[in-house]
Amino acid sequence: MTDLDHRYPGGPEPQPYAPVTGNLADLLERVLDKGIVIAGDIKIDLLDIELLTIRLRLFIASVDTAKKAGIDWWETDPALSSRAAHDALAEENARLRARLDALEESAEDTLEEAR
Numbered sequence: 001m002t003d004l005d006h007r008y009p010g011g012p013e014p015q016p017y018a019p020v021t022g023n024l025a026d027l028l029e030r031v032l033d034k035g036i037v038i039a040g041d042i043k044i045d046l047l048d049i050e051l052l053t054i055r056l057r058l059f060i061a062s063v064d065t066a067k068k069a070g071i072d073w074w075e076t077d078p079a080l081s082s083r084a085a086h087d088a089l090a091e092e093n094a095r096l097r098a099r100l101d102a103l104e105e106s107a108e109d110t111l112e113e114a115r
Contacts (some may be wrong), residue, residue, distance in 0.1 A: 035061030035069065 038058040044051045059071065066072065075081055078088045 032062040033065060035059060035065045045105060 036059075038056075040056045042052075042054040042056070044053075059066070061069065069114070075083075095112070
């Protein structure tokens with residue numbers, strides 16, 4: 001018997017493990033409905049000196065479950081949301097217009113002082 005040949009012991013002829021009831025779609029639906037968190041840390045030390053630490057956190061869930069958990073970053077990321085991109089452009093446009101107005105007023109004041 002190899003390491004990959006997992007069978008129940010006993011009986012004249014070993015029987016393979018019973019198939020898992022349910023299918024991948026049921027499992028995926030359950031995971032997306034409830035959500036799952038996978039967390040892990042990678043640390044690289046050399047002579048007891050910490051050189052690098054990477055913390056990984058993965059949250060797998062449906063959009064509705066993520067929103068219930070307070071996660072909605074995709075709605076405000078301009079790379080993922082056209083509405084967020086439009087809002088970011090409108091905000092930048094307003095800031096630039098305010099700066100332009102301030103510069104024009106400053107230029108007008110300088111011209112009036114020069115006269």
